[in-house]
Amino acid sequence: MRVIDMALSKNIVAALTKQINAEFFSSYLYLSMASQFDVMNLKGFSNWMKVQAQEEITHAMKFFGYLSDRGSKVELLSIDRPKTRWKDPLEVFKGAYDHEVKVTDMINKIVTLALKEGDHTTNTFLQWFVNEQIEEEASTDGVVQKLKLIKSDSSGLFMIDQELAQRVFVPATANQK
Ligand SMILES: [Fe+2]
Numbered sequence: 001m002r003v004i005d006m007a008l009s010k011n012i013v014a015a016l017t018k019q020i021n022a023e024f025f026s027s028y029l030y031l032s033m034a035s036q037f038d039v040m041n042l043k044g045f046s047n048w049m050k051v052q053a054q055e056e057i058t059h060a061m062k063f064f065g066y067l068s069d070r071g072s073k074v075e076l077l078s079i080d081r082p083k084t085r086w087k088d089p090l091e092v093f094k095g096a097y098d099h100e101v102k103v104t105d106m107i108n109k110i111v112t113l114a115l116k117e118g119d120h121t122t123n124t125f126l127q128w129f130v131n132e133q134i135e136e137e138a139s140t141d142g143v144v145q146k147l148k149l150i151k152s153d154s155s156g157l158f159m160i161d162q163e164l165a166q167r168v169f170v171p172a173t174a175n176q177k
Pocket residue numbers: 023026055056059103
């Protein structure tokens with residue numbers, strides 16, 4: 001137990017704990033999407049989702065690390081079961097994009113709460129996520145737009161699959177908790 005007085009408010013702890021859960025759920029959802037692509041034999045799309053699933057775990061761990069650094073005990077919540085079936089690649093990526101829009105909204109709401117409580121430390125911590133969500137929305141929407149462009153052209157789909165096969169997981173650097 002820490003004795004230093006730097007405790008986060010109950011509301012902030014609850015919101016950050018919920019966010020850890022949302023990030024793990026994101027990882028689960030993207031893993032489920034990866035499996036959908038595997039059975040569609042779209043290995044590049046699947047690779048992209050597997051990398052994204054790994055990235056989501058690093059997001060969860062950043063929140064975990066922050067709570068821990070602030071002297072909070074992390075009480076993990078249960079993770080919901082993600083959707084398991086999508087009809088085509090476009091439906092999958094639309095789902096991913098919609099999900100990221102929801103995550104952005106969650107992050108924004110915690111920022112609003114932190115500002116309301118005058119918790120500038122948490123606000124500063126959250127700015128990394130505010131920026132990250134720009135990338136998350138742009139990358140998922142980018143694939144949605146490409147899929148819309150090719151419609152059901154199989155050579156176009158093959159090209160996108162090749163492109164998404166290139167994505168590699170880059171672990172966060174040491175100074176990013
Ligand atoms: Fe995330």
